[in-house]
Amino acid sequence: MWLLPALLLLCLSGCLSLTGPGSVTGTAGGSLTVWCQYESMYKGYNKYWCRGQYDTSCESIVETKGEEKLERNGRVSIRDHLEALAFTVTMQNLNEDDAGSYWCKIQTLWILDSWSRDPSALVRVYVSPAITAPRRTTHPVTPPIFPVVNPGRNLSTGEVLTQNSGFRLSSPHFLLMVLLKLPLLLSMLGAVFWVNRPWAPARR
Numbered sequence: 001m002w003l004l005p006a007l008l009l010l011c012l013s014g015c016l017s018l019t020g021p022g023s024v025t026g027t028a029g030g031s032l033t034v035w036c037q038y039e040s041m042y043k044g045y046n047k048y049w050c051r052g053q054y055d056t057s058c059e060s061i062v063e064t065k066g067e068e069k070l071e072r073n074g075r076v077s078i079r080d081h082l083e084a085l086a087f088t089v090t091m092q093n094l095n096e097d098d099a100g101s102y103w104c105k106i107q108t109l110w111i112l113d114s115w116s117r118d119p120s121a122l123v124r125v126y127v128s129p130a131i132t133a134p135r136r137t138t139h140p141v142t143p144p145i146f147p148v149v150n151p152g153r154n155l156s157t158g159e160v161l162t163q164n165s166g167f168r169l170s171s172p173h174f175l176l177m178v179l180l181k182l183p184l185l186l187s188m189l190g191a192v193f194w195v196n197r198p199w200a201p202a203r204r
Contacts, residue, residue, distance in 0.1 A: 022122070024126070026098075033090045
């Protein structure tokens with residue numbers, strides 16, 4: 001009758017001596033950090049991070065060496081913070097396959113059997129898809145409108161200007177050309193004709 005209470009007491013002491021966040025969520029391509037707190041009695045023990053459905057059969061990934069030194073295994077690192085009575089685990093460059101059940105654990109027993117276990121805390125890791133930036137929509141550039149002239153037909157200047165939708169006879173530029181530029185052009189032509197006119201010989 002005493003065996004069951006003893007086992008229950010052993011489980012409670014192991015469960016309460018180490019605590020974790022329960023669950024954490026990261027983004028694919030990013031990183032996440034897990035913070036696991038322990039009691040002062042485990043200050044000099046090695047801590048480790050393992051993955052699996054059950055803490056007694058999980059696969060160890062990375063572990064400390066009994067000192068405050070960063071230990072790394074691939075994309076996963078662990079560091080013990082003795083003064084804070086906690087150790088942190090960082091997973092970098094996350095992908096969807098990293099999602100699953102993990103355990104924060106303290107190595108207290110060198111030989112494990114079905115009746116003994118290291119203090120552990122379950123941490124479920126979730127990985128959400130990476131957020132992609134929306135694509136920019138590009139608007140096509142409208143080409144300039146040019147008059148369409150039939151090769152078999154000679155159009156007057158007025159007809160060409162009328163067919164061009166980008167030019168209006170009533171536009172200010174056209175009126176300026178008629179009122180100012182046209183008289184100037186006619187004056188210049190008149191001066192040219194006056195200079196080049198034939199001179200009659202003078203009568204004596």
